Amino acid sequence: MLDFISQPWHWSVSGAMIAFVMFLLIYFGQRFGVSSSFRALCSIGGAGGVASYFNYDWKSHDWLLTFIIGAVIGGGLAIHFLGSPNPVQISEATVNDLAALGVSTPRTTSEGLGFIPHDLMNFENLASLKGIIIMVLGGFLIGFGTRWAGGCTSGHAITGLSNLQLPSLVAVIGFFIGGLLMTHLLLPIILNL
């Protein structure tokens, strides 16, 4: 059984499990949307003193903050006890495209597990323009963009689309406009810096 769930899961199993997580949160009287936690954390940090957006009862999100603590623990449990024997198996076409951009894809676990690109995301790279753009600007855009859009992948792409919300469809179209623009036009420039 443990061997079975230690393999990478088929996409259909993964998709069904994500829907199950959404169901549990709905059943508990909440809604599945992770990026709201950024607002709550800013509010806890005292941002309500300078912007009214953060002046709300963050305790109404205590369940979400507990959920993300769980996500951290779950990630640790999964990687230590249910880890796959091989790195993430990426398609040959992507491996070649990334190699052309100077990013190597791990083929053995000694090279990495295939979760984060060690060539790009490491503490030394925080001293380079390229590293700052990818990690700091990239993070900034996630925080700014998800709150402006009113949701991220969980709140819009999964929850919103499931409930046939037109604003969520527009947001997901935005996610892809940004993602395609970055992947095909901007990333090659950034990685050459």
Place this chain on the structure above:
Amino acid sequence: MRLLKYLLTGILFGIVMTKSEAISWFRIQEMFRFQSFHMYGIIGVAVVAGVLMHLWIKRGGLKNSNGEAIQFADKPKTYMASLLGGTLFGLGWAMTGACPGPLYTLVGHGYWIILVVIASALFGTFVYGLLRSKLPH
């Protein structure tokens, strides 16, 4: 105790994010390059199952764990915010290879560098809060 169920649900979520490989920077690159069906399969199955679940709950009148009827709130019809904010998020998603849920999960893997991305995201949300009244929604 009220919060324990959320901790357990979060742990399940972290495991699902890891085993689905949806938290992999490389999987996100594959998705935006249309070179694998993997991410489309995950999101597609989650959405189809989610649509059926919403229909089932609405028809069947399922009560939540507090015994109340489940109500679904509509997303605010702020289309400009959805499109423009969504596009900015998409730029960040393709750079860091992670959306908010995966960011937290990756910290659990022990990738401390991701804390820099999370801190930057919190700063991004803070700046959004400052500029909110000046942005189109």
